Amino acid sequence: MYKLILKMAWKNSFMRLSRTLLVIIMIGVSMSMMLGIQGIYDGMVNNMVDKNRRSDSGDITIFAKDYRVNRDLLYRIKNVHEIKNEIQKMDGVEAVVLRIRADGLLSTARKSSFASVIGIDLKEEEHFGKFSEFLKEGTVDLQKQGAIIGVELAKTLKVRVGSKIIFSTQDGSGEINSIALYIRAIVQTTNIALDNSAIFIDIGQLHKFLGTASTEATQISIRGNGEKLYGELKSKYPNLDVKTFLELQPMIKQMQDLMVIFNSVTFFIVMSVVFVGIFGVMYVSILDRIREFGIMLSVGMHYKYIRLQIFFEALFVGLMGYLSGAVLGAVILVYLKNKGIDLSSFSDALEMWGYESVIHGTIKISYFTTTFASIITASLFSILIPLRKIKKLNPIEVIKADK
Amino acid sequence: MFKLALKNTLFYKGRSITTAVLTFVSTILFILFISLQDGSHNAMLENSLKIYTGAIEIYHRDYRDVGGNEYLIQDAKAITDKLAKIDAVEAFSTRYETYGLFSSKEYSAASMLAGVEPSKESVLSSLGTALKEGKFLDENAGNCIYMGAELVKKLKLGIGDEVAFVGSASDDSFAADIFKLCGVFKTGLFEFDSSASFVSRSYFDELMNGYNKASYITIKLKNIDDADIVNSQIIKVLDDENLESLTWKTLMKSMVEMMEIDSIFGYISLSLFLVVIFFVIMIYGFINISSRIKEFGVLRSIGLSKKNILLLLFYEIFILSTISVILATPIAAYICYYYNINPVVIKGIAEMYKDYGVVSDEIPFNFDMFTIFWNVAVVYILNFLSILYPYLYINSFKPIEATRHV
């Protein structure tokens, strides 16, 4: 019996081929477009978040109290190695890096500019955030007073790989001191703050130059997950300033929220319109066959079976639409992920706000699951009203009526 | 023919209502979406323009790239005299910006100090209205300084406190003075609030030897849309190779680009909605027509040409679209108009986007008849396109065949 109903439903779905096809195309096109748009938006935000995390603050960053307000070398964390070891042993911690940072003046014979020297340990940074992926030019190497400079800062000073630059600042004891640095590489982190003003050197070198102890740092950044970890760190180090990524970057948090809202609204609107489309087709196709249903009812077929048949019909259409949309959407998403959209003609603006000029999409499984759920729901809802009409049918009248 | 179409639309109620409602919704959505997008962009621009950047600014060549006293405008009056004769210019003012070291009792910070003409700035920029504490400058403000809130915080100053400035004058000689903090402003542009301070020119010129000199001249236009035209006019009037006159499009290139990108994404999202709606309208049209195949067969057999059939379909969709558009446009336009005058206020948005130069919680809609007109035109075109497939579908039947169609 069910087999028969299934068969009938399948056949009926394609009886009016062009009509059904139109619905499937509609679902397919709108769904794939929607997926593409979501993928690109999420890709933009994720990329920004990812690079910010990797190049700077990780998931959680610890500063000495008052450092963030004054940005002064005076406020450094002591005994950082002990703290680092303790943190590394904690649950959910993937990587920990120490950094020390000093603001001062970077100069060549012709130009000078404000800059922040950041002492890093290359090996650890690589583990922490794949530092070498930011490389734009040169080689990642900090030996012998080597330095890696942010792309915008390099532009400002008109320096390139191989150039020598002088950095002057007040050292740990307040004396003004200078150091010669050799640019080995130019990096683009698309973290605006770093690209504009950062120059990375070996943390040991910077300690020596600043006269600070190697057991000190201005910043401890942690990659790892969980609210729990944050809570633990906060209670463990009450004398330090423990901040999550989103606390440090409230704007990114807002952007993420905004994207979620935007995507949901888009989703809702598109799905409602899709619903109207499916509804129209189902409604008409049932009306067209109302005589047929009348006959079926009068020969003793139970309403239940008719309902089931229509249910399957709607399900078929929805599924076919979903499948075509999923395939097309997947193709678009894969393309966007691999090739991206090239917005180089706007690169000035994009880079200024921390985006890459070629925007790559993201693919999330949830895109497909949520659309699946809603398309199927929309298809099933679309048969509710037509069904009621059949239920109210008086078989005799229907057969009599010459449609 | 038109009458027949009218009858048809009245007869096939289901299709007519759905089409009309969808068209109505899409028209409203379209107009509001574009209006909101343009409106928020305009607001961003206007805010930035209002704060400090002029619609057009005139510089000595290389001042923007190289900077320094060598590239100051040496005879500002000669230029302003010429500007005064240009009709489209509403107001202009000279500004002299220099950089130096500010120090309070304990703290010091490098920052910009600009000599401005306070009464003119009140017309040109919102410096005066960005006042947070104390008062704005006036022509006789003497050694009063008007400083950004973040800078004030950095230097830990209060109204009435003294702050020392050390820098260099226009002839590169040494310039130092003590200013009195009379006013604090907050524009919301962090960069600006943390690195700008202003002094009345009458006092500034004395200290900096800046009479008749300027870093640039900022211009406000009666209508900002004329910027390009007026700019070429200005270049012609100035007739000086050593000067460059730039519009806000160049001055705020990255912001303009960002808006373009935002618009592109906006249009992509919008096109998604329109495509979906278009499909649905087409589906309804198609269903409607396929149930009328017999009717069309009859019409063809009594001598109507294919053209007539197309015309009939066209009239039908035209009637439906027009009804919805006539209903939707005034409503949408009124909403735009209303929110143009009474912008939507979202608390906290200024804070959130301060790095992007958004300085107001208000998001006004844009009210522009031309935009609304082309929005409506797009809706019409889409609706007309939606009858093409159904039309082709009917034509695939021969008249005789169609009359027998069940």
Next chain:
Amino acid sequence: MSKIILMTFIFATSLIAGEAHEIIKKLDENFRGKNIYMKLNMKIVSMGHERVMKMQSYSQGTKKSFVKIIYPPKDEGITFLSLDREMWQYVPKIERIIKIPPSMMLQKWMGSDITNDDMVKQSSIVEDYEPKIIKRDGSVVTIELTPKENAPVVWGKIILNIDTVTYTSHKDIFYDEEGKEVRYFIYKDVKKVGNYFIPTYWRVQSSDIAERYTEMVIEEVEYDTKISEEYFTKSALKRFSK
């Protein structure tokens, strides 16, 4: 045989290197003595107009110096103190002592073509550079100074033309890292004061802009007199301003 040639060669080069060091050291001594007091006029020309300043300068060794502006009246009483690599300034008009932050060190000193950095890093010519004689022309020796590895100096090289009779330079040329000329110093009118020789006319010229230069004329100079240590304290900034 070849060994002997090699030996002489090594000996000769080390002698030359030693000689270059010697010349630079003597040049440096002429500029500062054990201590030196100078009164000088400075004329700064740029953008078609000129400015004149007069000042007194006291310095001891390489690390301490004190400068006081005595003309024009607008700037009279401004004092500068540099100790080691740090620098302070006192401005009577605002009655404040300001520590020049590192970000201002490369700015032009009083609008001249001399940077603050030049003022505090006088010693670095001996410490931070490796001298090499590249030409001899009578008593004039041309010496090329290249920065020692990792020396924190911005210049790519400096070429000095030194008269070995008086151990004074008559032209120093400064190059950037790419070997392009940035500015040069010209020295003239050498005067003998005690055991020292000093050029009394200096001119700092920008290589790119011909009409931009700073001239200094030394009106008075005294070597190795007793300069009170009090000049080299922060309280001197205010005290000796009057």
